Amino acid sequence: MKKLNQVAMSFMLVFSANIVFADVDLESINEVVGTWKLESTKNTASEKEVALPREDTWIFKNGKVTIMHIPREGKYYDQPPVNYEIEEGKLKVAQVGNTRFDLFSLVEKTDTKMILKGKFGGYYYFNKK
Secondary structure, eight states: OHHHHHHHHHHHHHHHHHTTOOOOOOOGGGGGEEEEEEEEEETTTOSSSSSEOOOOEEEEEEEEEEEEOOEETEEEEOOOOOOEETTTTOOOETTTTTSOEEEEEEEESSSSSEEETTTOEEEEEEEEE
């Protein structure tokens, strides 16, 4: 009986771990509206190393996102506003100066925190300002 309980607990742990990292479909652009401080990024959700600290702020408003206070070579710059939309439950953000876009999946969102996953697997950890 003990062995059966251990096997059942193992399955429950594996199943619940998969739920934690499951993507959540976005329904509307209004779900991300606001000013979000990008605190850190990680290459993978399970990465054990300390997340890379970030300093940029993403402002989602009226179908546009402006990324401000981006550090580069000891200075900071602001990116001009670009369009964003929701496509098939994912956040689609236009890139500056071309017709390409970045695609993000929503991993988790509360009133004060949001985690996005980039199309190449990077994780972005935000706090609402």
